Amino acid sequence: MEHLDAIVIGMGPGGEVVADRLLTEGWRPAVVERELIGGECSYWACIPTKVLLRPTEARREATDAAGVTRPDMDWPALRDYRDQMIRHLDDTKQVETYRERGARVLRGTARVVGRDPWRVAVGDTEVTADHVIVATGSAPVRPPVEGLDTLDPELVWTNREATSLTEIPPRALVIGGSAVGIELGGFLAGMGTRVTIVQRGSRLLDREDPRLCEIITSRFEANGVDVRAGTEVRSVRRDGDGVTATLSDGAEVHTDVVVLASGRRPRGDELGLAELGVELDRGAVPVDEYGRVAPGLWAVGDVTARSMFTHVAKYQARVVADGLLGSPRVADYTAVPRVVFADPEIAAVGLTEEQAREAGIDVTTSEIDLTEALARPWTYATDPVGHLGLVADRAHGVLVGAWGYGPMAAEWIHTAALAVRMGLPVQALRDSIPQFPTFNEGYLMALDALDL
Ligand SMILES: Cc1cc2nc3c(=O)[nH]c(=O)nc-3n(C[C@H](O)[C@H](O)[C@H](O)COP(=O)(O)OP(=O)(O)OC[C@H]3O[C@@H](n4cnc5c(N)ncnc54)[C@H](O)[C@@H]3O)c2cc1C
DSSP states (O other): OEEEEEEEEOOSHHHHHHHHHHHHTTOOEEEEESSOTTHHHHHHSHHHHHHHHHHHHHHHHHHHSTTOOOOOOOHHHHHHHHHHHTGGGOOHHHHHHHHHTTOEEEESOEEEEETTTEEEEETTEEEEEEEEEEOOOEEEOOOOOBTGGGSOGGGEEOHHHHHTOSSOOSEEEEEOOSHHHHHHHHHHHHTTOEEEEEESSSSTTTTSOHHHHHHHHHHHHHTTOEEEESOOEEEEEEETTEEEEEETTSOEEEESEEEEOSOEEEOOTTSSTGGGTOOOBTTBOOOOTTSEEETTEEEOGGGGTSSOOHHHHHHHHHHHHHHHTTOOOOOOOTTOOEEEOOSSEEEEEEOOHHHHHHTTOOEEEEEEEHHHHOSHHHHHOSSOOOEEEEEEETTTTEEEEEEEEETTHHHHHHHHHHHHHHTOBHHHHHTOOOOTTOGGGHHHHHHHTSOO
16 A cells, blocks of 8 residues: 555645645645546636626626727627636646646545544555545535425536536526625626525625625616525425425515525535544534644645635645645634625625624724725726725724725725735825725725724
């Protein structure tokens, strides 16, 4: 049985970053993947959604820019580009590259079958290693909706079917109004589907600042999306070629597909870890601040249930790789950007006002309408939108959170992310020089509006 330096289980973004660092440093790892190297993110999540969302955004931007006529949408061309960007669901090149770099690539489902040393089985093959890194990601949650399991599979979409669609459905019912529901619902609505989003909470994205939720909900409604908040889908039944859903408020929604976007469950309980004494928490593999689970056992990414984003998976992977390579450091999650690629983009970082108050912080907040404060929105579009909100700690004179809504908010939220992470004094931020005319200039006005 071959003994390796490390075994990486799951080759999504988290696993790939660990494996890449170890190979660069001359280690000999085994990498195990049961589907495709690149993981959910590359084939059925981040990449296809962002590819699919961009043309409808670009068309709307072109419509809003002065002097441009509305461009046409070419669905077959978009579909072809999506297929190219998801590598036609083929990872042959990735497998070859890892092999050439010295990794042992094992295809199949891994189970951890022994410890001291860690022993992993993939089909009939067993290997041992000093270290095992679990990076097995998460799976979509199936909500407890009566009748869901009786519907034909082609009528019930997870992110996989939604991102690999070949035809645009006339009607879609999206269950869940957080990031995934907003992105998938927003894309379909942009392509002409009649979309209904059912959200149990009182607003879309209800874990974010209420103002942000309010803004995004009204934008979606203005774009013709039927947002049903504060209600749930109780049951679904086949109805002709489509589906009829009954909501908890008694309303009925007729649809062609049901899109599940009601959360994801970490995939830690399929590996046999519990049998080896590792306590799991509803599928999550609990890690300490170094990403360690037990001596020689580490975990990164969605499977740890810490902010399920690719950038977090990659950050944890860098922390774990540093630990493996002898420079341990502690993971810090105070400034994880949370972006929803709606049109325009929604971004937040750090604490909401409510979270800051719950943490006992002496809070002051500000919000500015970027279209009233800045030139950039008006050079960008003839009918612009844009908001920036800040949450600050009055006692320490630092930002603890921020949220933004507007073109490229995913980019300009990083000013706040850096400030929150480093605890930059508001005074120092006020003394910075943002480029004119940019959305980033909004920070100066929003900082001035804080009661500090
Ligand atoms: C629709 C959608 C859009 C998203 N968009 C974004 C975005 O824009 N930005 C962002 O930051 N995040 C986004 N996310 C979240 C992002 O996809 C995840 O956070 C990210 O994929 C997590 O990476 P990971 O490495 O932990 O796991 P994954 O990408 O899930 O990879 C895990 C891998 O492990 C493999 N595996 C599992 N079990 C085993 C086993 N026992 N043996 C062998 N292999 C196994 C799987 O096949 C998979 O390839 C999105 C999610 C969805 C659903």
